Amino acid sequence: MFSITTIFSQTYRILIGSGAALLLSSVMMTSANAADIATTYNNSCAACHDSGALNAIKKGDSAKWQQLMKQKSMPALINSVKSGMTQMPAGGLCSSCSDEDYRKLIEYMSK
Ligand code: HEC
Numbered sequence: 001m002f003s004i005t006t007i008f009s010q011t012y013r014i015l016i017g018s019g020a021a022l023l024l025s026s027v028m029m030t031s032a033n034a035a036d037i038a039t040t041y042n043n044s045c046a047a048c049h050d051s052g053a054l055n056a057i058k059k060g061d062s063a064k065w066q067q068l069m070k071q072k073s074m075p076a077l078i079n080s081v082k083s084g085m086t087q088m089p090a091g092g093l094c095s096s097c098s099d100e101d102y103r104k105l106i107e108y109m110s111k
Contacts, residue, residue, distance in 0.1 A: 037104045044094035049109055054087040057109070065110030078102045 041049075041059070048056040057064050069077065081102050084090030091097065097105070 037108050040094060040097065040101060041105055041108055044097070045092050045105055045109065047093065048088070056088070059109040060111065062110050069110065074103060074106065077106055
């Protein structure tokens, strides 16, 4: 059971242990696995890329995705998502995604 003292001392530790907090957040970032990517996809990108709404390239249309990756390269595609396109809002509705997350999401959609 959590007592108030436990919660206080944990908060205190988080506040003063910025080094530990940094370490913790980097562990959390690198531990993103396939399931997290699927969840992020469903929460952010699926709205358009599942159905092809607004002419978004559909998830699973690997021919189109492969062609786009060849034409533009992965870094350019990541930048497109970050800065947005004509029909795609900047960030693709994911406010917490890192470049690495976008790369994984694009690879996930291309399969
Ligand atoms: C509101 C709809 C919408 C959402 C949400 C959305 N997209 Fe898109 N996306 C589009 C559309 C439409 C295009 C086609 C280009 C255009 O017309 O803007 C596109 C194009 C792209 C491209 C190709 C970029 C290029 O340079 O050609 C990538 C990569 C991409 N989306 C990734 C994502 C990722 C990753 C997410 C989720 C984090 C996402 N999109 C969320 C609508 C969306």
